Amino acid sequence: MQSSDPVHEPILDVTNLSAGYGSKRILDNVSFAVKPGEIALFVGHNGAGKSTILKGIMGLLPWTSGTLRMDGVDLGMPDVKRNVRNGINIVLQHQGFFPNMSVTENLGLGVYSLNLGAAAERSRIERVFEIFPRLFERRDSRARLLSGGEQRMLSIGIALMTEPRLLLIDEPSAGLAPNLVDGVMTQLQRLNREWGSTILLVEQNVRAGLQIATSVLVVRLGTIAAHHNADAVRERDEIWSLL
Numbered sequence: 001m002q003s004s005d006p007v008h009e010p011i012l013d014v015t016n017l018s019a020g021y022g023s024k025r026i027l028d029n030v031s032f033a034v035k036p037g038e039i040a041l042f043v044g045h046n047g048a049g050k051s052t053i054l055k056g057i058m059g060l061l062p063w064t065s066g067t068l069r070m071d072g073v074d075l076g077m078p079d080v081k082r083n084v085r086n087g088i089n090i091v092l093q094h095q096g097f098f099p100n101m102s103v104t105e106n107l108g109l110g111v112y113s114l115n116l117g118a119a120a121e122r123s124r125i126e127r128v129f130e131i132f133p134r135l136f137e138r139r140d141s142r143a144r145l146l147s148g149g150e151q152r153m154l155s156i157g158i159a160l161m162t163e164p165r166l167l168l169i170d171e172p173s174a175g176l177a178p179n180l181v182d183g184v185m186t187q188l189q190r191l192n193r194e195w196g197s198t199i200l201l202v203e204q205n206v207r208a209g210l211q212i213a214t215s216v217l218v219v220r221l222g223t224i225a226a227h228h229n230a231d232a233v234r235e236r237d238e239i240w241s242l243l
Contacts, residue, residue, distance in 0.1 A: 015067040026061065030223050037214075038214045039215075089164040107125050160195075165198060166198050172203065210234060
């Protein structure tokens with residue numbers, strides 16, 4: 001039997017993922033694959049299970065069944081620390097950071113568990129500052145003094161410190177003024193293009209998310225109901241019919 005060619009493997013392949021708490025099943029046989037370099041946008045009504053799918057992939061929700069493969073390799077039952085080592089990280093809607101610590105200190109804590117040397121940590125911080133110049137300007141400011149948009153940048157920056165190949169992002173524009181949303185989407189697109197990060201995106205502002213997406217996954221009742229090419233959705237302008 002010939003081994004699979006990693007060039008043609010999806011970076012992420014989720015098969016029949018079911019998960020929940022106790023007897024309460026929240027995700028039901030979720031299956032989809034994402035190619036390297038994609039920005040996959042999850043759409044669906046509130047409560048459909050979009051954010052929960054990201055948490056399930058990351059290992060923040062107990063699985064009852066399913067398979068998670070990265071580059072064709074079965075990762076086993078999800079484990080947060082192992083996923084981070086394998087190149088997966090997540091930015092939650094209410095990402096925790098230390099409000100009384102500076103931007104630079106918070107970024108350093110993003111790699112605390114990796115035991116990097118001082119030089120490697122500084123290099124990663126400088127790379128985050130390249131993608132988010134505003135964070136460099138506010139590098140000595142306490143996190144609680146940042147604007148809402150700056151705090152979202154910091155949340156993403158903390159996740160980027162692990163240099164993930166696959167980044168799961170939950171509602172990056174939540175709580176932001178409308179004039180800041182396009183800026184956040186532009187930064188995510190830059191991250192995708194310049195860092196080569198594949199992104200799984202849950203975004204309440206569907207039109208904003210669709211501007212940068214390459215594929216659209218429709219979520220209904222805790223499962224994937226459809227998978228579309230984003231260009232085709234944009235051309236038809238039938239966003240709401242997907243829901």
